[in-house]
Amino acid sequence: MRTATTRPEPLPRPGTGLSRRRRRAGLALTLLGLPLLTGLLVAVGEALPLDSVFLLYLLTVVVVAVVGGVLPAMVAAVGSFLLVNWFLTPPFGTLVVESTGRVIDLVVFLLVGLTVSVTVDLGARRRVIGARAQLEAHTLAQLSSTPMALTGPDLVLGHVRALFDLDAVHLVQSQDMDGSNGGADHGIGVTLARAGDQPDTPAAVTEPAGAGLELLVWGRELAGDDVRALRGFAQVAGRAEEGRRLVDEAARGRELAEVDRLRTALLAAVGHDLRTPLAAAKAATSALLSKDIALTPTDQRELLVTVEESIDRLNDLIANLLDLSRLQAGALQPALRPVGVDEVVARALLAHRGAVHVSVRDDLPRVDADPGLFERVVANLVDNAARHTTPGTRVHVTAADTAGAAPPGVSAVRVDQPVDRGAVVLRVIDHGPGVPEHDWEHLFVPFQRLDDSSTTGLGLGLAIADGFTRAMGGTLTPSETPGGGLTMSVTMPASGRTTST
Structure with missing residues (x-):
C-alpha cells in the first residue's frame, strides 16, 4: 500500500503519447513488415484483388500505429502508398497510375492511414494526461491527509523532485521577509527545506509557496502542464512549512508549560x-x-x-x-566498576532510622555500578518505601541473580520487565496502600507524590533513583506487592556481562 512517505513514480511527460521503446518498435515493424508483405503480395500476383491489397496494407498501418504511434504510422502509410503504387498497381515499376479511379484509391488509402495513426496517438496522449492527473491528485491527497507532524516540507520536496524528475528542489524564505540572506544561498534567501544539493546555476523555475515563501527547482525544462502542477505542490510545501512551525511552537509551548509546572511545584515544595x-x-x-x-x-x-x-x-x-x-x-557521568550488592545496601542503610529487613546474600555476582550512585538509589527507594508502608510492618530489601529465587515470604513478587540471566535484581518491598498500575508511569516524574499525604519530601526520590539507575545501564520497574503495597525492582548487569536490549 502506497503511503505519503513512499516516493512516487515520475509523472509521464506531457505531450508524449508513447514511450521511445514503443516508437522504435513501430519503426522496426514498418521497416521489416512492409517489405515482407510486399514480397508476399508480388508472389501472389493478380490473384488477389487490389481492394484486398489496400486492406492488408491498411491493417499493417493500424498495427504500426497501435504499437509505435503517429510517426511510425505515417512512415508506414507513406511507404505503403509508394509500395502499392510501384509493385502492385499497373503499370508496374513506375509511380504513374493508369486510371483516375486508382489515383483516388491510393489517395484515400494514404489519408485513412494518416488519420488512423493520428487518432491512435491522440488516444495515447489522452491516457498520459489522465495518468498524470490521477497521480497528481493521489499524491496531493496523501500529503494533505497525512498528519501535520508527519508531513514536513522535506517530505513534500522529495515528492516534487521524484514526480518531476528534477535535480534539486528548495523551499526558501524570501529576502524581503527577513531582510537578510541568512548565509550562502547565492542571493535566493534562507533555505528552509531542500531535496537535493543546490547547483551553481540559477533556478529553472520559481513558484510562490505562501507568505514570504518560494519554491525553487533545478533540472530539466518544465512544460506548461508541469508548471501548472508545480504550483499546487508549491502551496502544499508552504502549508507543510507552516505546519512544521506550528508543531515546533506547540512543542515549545509544552516545554514552557512543563518548566512552569516544575517551577511552581519546586517553589511550593x-x-x-x-x-x-x-x-x-x-x-x-x-x-x-x-x-x-x-x-x-x-x-x-x-x-x-x-x-x-x-x-x-x-x-x-x-x-x-x-x-x-x-x-x-545530562551532566551525570557514572564511574562504573564491579561492586558487591550487599556492600552497597549496607552502606545505604547506615543513616536510615527505620526498621528494614535485609535479605541480601554476600555470594551474589558483583554488578557494574557507580557505588555512590547505587547507594543513593537504594537509600531513596528505602526512604520512599518507609514513608508509605503500613505502621507496624517493615520494609524488605532482597536481592537475587536472575537465575535465583527470592527469599521466603517474598517469593511471589514478580518482575514485570524480562531481564537477562547475567543480571542481579534488587527489590525494595513495602506493604503500604500501593500505587494503581495506571499511575506507574507517573512514579518517576519529578515533584509527583501521587496522593501522598505526608508532609515531607519533594517527590524527587523516585525520579532521581530512576535517573541514576538508567545512567548506570540498569532499569527500575514497579510492580505490585502480593497482599498490597509496591515493589521497586532495580536490575543491574552483572560485572562483565550486559543486559539484553
Whole structure:
C-alpha cells in the first residue's frame, strides 16, 4: 500500500503519447513488415484483388500505429502508398497510375492511414494526461491527509523532485521577509527545506509557496502542464512549512508549560520543605541561646539533635535538587566498576532510622555500578518505601541473580520487565496502600507524590533513583506487592556481562 512517505513514480511527460521503446518498435515493424508483405503480395500476383491489397496494407498501418504511434504510422502509410503504387498497381515499376479511379484509391488509402495513426496517438496522449492527473491528485491527497507532524516540507520536496524528475528542489524564505540572506544561498534567501544539493546555476523555475515563501527547482525544462502542477505542490510545501512551525511552537509551548509546572511545584515544595527544618533549627538554637530558659543537659541534647536532624534534611533536599539538575542537564557521568550488592545496601542503610529487613546474600555476582550512585538509589527507594508502608510492618530489601529465587515470604513478587540471566535484581518491598498500575508511569516524574499525604519530601526520590539507575545501564520497574503495597525492582548487569536490549 502506497503511503505519503513512499516516493512516487515520475509523472509521464506531457505531450508524449508513447514511450521511445514503443516508437522504435513501430519503426522496426514498418521497416521489416512492409517489405515482407510486399514480397508476399508480388508472389501472389493478380490473384488477389487490389481492394484486398489496400486492406492488408491498411491493417499493417493500424498495427504500426497501435504499437509505435503517429510517426511510425505515417512512415508506414507513406511507404505503403509508394509500395502499392510501384509493385502492385499497373503499370508496374513506375509511380504513374493508369486510371483516375486508382489515383483516388491510393489517395484515400494514404489519408485513412494518416488519420488512423493520428487518432491512435491522440488516444495515447489522452491516457498520459489522465495518468498524470490521477497521480497528481493521489499524491496531493496523501500529503494533505497525512498528519501535520508527519508531513514536513522535506517530505513534500522529495515528492516534487521524484514526480518531476528534477535535480534539486528548495523551499526558501524570501529576502524581503527577513531582510537578510541568512548565509550562502547565492542571493535566493534562507533555505528552509531542500531535496537535493543546490547547483551553481540559477533556478529553472520559481513558484510562490505562501507568505514570504518560494519554491525553487533545478533540472530539466518544465512544460506548461508541469508548471501548472508545480504550483499546487508549491502551496502544499508552504502549508507543510507552516505546519512544521506550528508543531515546533506547540512543542515549545509544552516545554514552557512543563518548566512552569516544575517551577511552581519546586517553589511550593521547596518553600515548605525549607521552612520546616529551618523553623525547627531556628527554634532549637533560640532555646539554646536564651538566658530565660533553664535547660537540663538532656534538654540541651534533644535540642542539638533537632538541629542536626534539620540540617540533615536541608542537606538531603539540596542534594536531591542538585542531582535532579545534573540529570536534566545530562551532566551525570557514572564511574562504573564491579561492586558487591550487599556492600552497597549496607552502606545505604547506615543513616536510615527505620526498621528494614535485609535479605541480601554476600555470594551474589558483583554488578557494574557507580557505588555512590547505587547507594543513593537504594537509600531513596528505602526512604520512599518507609514513608508509605503500613505502621507496624517493615520494609524488605532482597536481592537475587536472575537465575535465583527470592527469599521466603517474598517469593511471589514478580518482575514485570524480562531481564537477562547475567543480571542481579534488587527489590525494595513495602506493604503500604500501593500505587494503581495506571499511575506507574507517573512514579518517576519529578515533584509527583501521587496522593501522598505526608508532609515531607519533594517527590524527587523516585525520579532521581530512576535517573541514576538508567545512567548506570540498569532499569527500575514497579510492580505490585502480593497482599498490597509496591515493589521497586532495580536490575543491574552483572560485572562483565550486559543486559539484553
